[in-house]
Amino acid sequence: MSFEFFSNKGKFFKGNLHGHSNHSDGKLAPEEVCKAYIEKGYNFISITDHFLEMFNYPITSPELNIKNFTVIPGAELHTSKMENGELWHVLALGLNDKFAPPNQPNFLINKKSENIANLSLRLYEAGAFVSLTHPEWNGMTLHDTLKIKKAHAIEIYNHSCAIECDRGSGVAVLDQILNHGKELNIIATDDSHFHIEDAFGGWVMVKSEINSEEALLEALKNGHYYSSQGPDFKNIKVQNGRLEVLCSPVEKIIVSGYGSASIYREKSAMESAVFNLGLLPQKKWLRVTIIDEEGNRAWTNPIYDY
Numbered sequence: 605m606s607f608e609f610f611s612n613k614g615k616f617f618k619g620n621l622h623g624h625s626n627h628s629d630g631k632l633a634p635e636e637v638c639k640a641y642i643e644k645g646y647n648f649i650s651i652t653d654h655f656l657e658m659f660n661y662p663i664t665s666p667e668l669n670i671k672n673f674t675v676i677p678g679a680e681l682h683t684s685k686m687e688n689g690e691l692w693h694v695l696a697l698g699l700n701d702k703f704a705p706p707n708q709p710n711f712l713i714n715k716k717s718e719n720i721a722n723l724s725l726r727l728y729e730a731g732a733f734v735s736l737t738h739p740e741w742n743g744m745t746l747h748d749t750l751k752i753k754k755a756h757a758i759e760i761y762n763h764s765c766a767i768e769c770d771r772g773s774g775v776a777v778l779d780q781i782l783n784h785g786k787e788l789n790i791i792a793t794d795d796s797h798f799h800i801e802d803a804f805g806g807w808v809m810v811k812s813e814i815n816s817e818e819a820l821l822e823a824l825k826n827g828h829y830y831s832s833q834g835p836d837f838k839n840i841k842v843q844n845g846r847l848e849v850l851c852s853p854v855e856k857i858i859v860s861g862y863g864s865a866s867i868y869r870e871k872s873a874m875e876s877a878v879f880n881l882g883l884l885p886q887k888k889w890l891r892v893t894i895i896d897e898e899g900n901r902a903w904t905n906p907i908y909d910y
């Protein structure tokens with residue numbers, strides 16, 4: 605991963621990667637979910653219904669044929685169980701309906717379901733974009749995540765978990781994973797169900813030449829995107845030990861790295877900042893966070909070579 609994709613050809617497409625319809629426990633029909641996101645200016649979504657036998661293992665992919673709006677077929681898969689005895693939740697985007705179920709009948713623990721190491725590897729090898737979900741909500745530990753050999757991302761923000769129980773963050777688990785030496789990207793999502801106002805709070809901005817399922821998935825897998833609750837990154841350049849951030853007006857720009865390392869600037873309506881990376885002594889990884897005057901954040905994926 606590098607930040608060079610900011611200078612690539614193409615534009616940023618806005619998408620929600622995690623949400624539910626009435627094909628599982630969401631309120632709205634898939635077409636209504638799409639309509640809600642289209643009205644809010646999104647360019648694509650994935651409807652990731654719970655991949656359980658009780659819902660007939662759905663991979664929701666409505667045939668919409670709406671110009672300039674893409675639905676990536678996907679699902680939130682489950683299997684038993686994490687170290688605290690809870691069910692695993694794993695997002696997989698770009699999944700086709702031939703994917704063999706992991707023998708998970710419902711939301712209860714099933715001793716005979718597939719183990720997470722197998723399931724996550726099968727998803728990755730099937731060509732899906734694989735992400736761990738809401739680590740703070742279900743108490744995922746670093747040790748849990750080490751069972752997963754191949755994944756693309758983890759949720760740094762899950763909007764419905766933030767609203768319902770103030771457990772929407774993934775920062776602590778993410779940074780432990782990075783400190784452990786594993787490379788992993790991040791996503792912000794809604795996990796919308798539409799029973800309450802749980803949509804439009806966290807999204808990704810994906811850089812791509814075209815808005816198609818294949819192009820978006822490719823860009824997601826390559827990490828050519830950032831995650832946001834509001835503010836936007838315009839460009840990031842790393843050169844000769846300096847990191848330059850250009851963004852929409854924000855109050856804070858933070859560069860975080862290994863352990864407790866971080867540097868930041870604070871100023872009203874700031875649209876750029878330059879950092880001396882010599883101030884981050886352990887050159888293992890870094891990521892950038894911006895925070896606007898309403899407290900909304902945007903996050904880059906981590907980079908490792910700088």
Ligand SMILES: [Zn+2]
Nearest residue numbers: 680693737738
């Ligand atoms: Zn979930």
Ligand SMILES: [Zn+2]
Nearest residue numbers: 622623680795
């Ligand atoms: Zn969900």
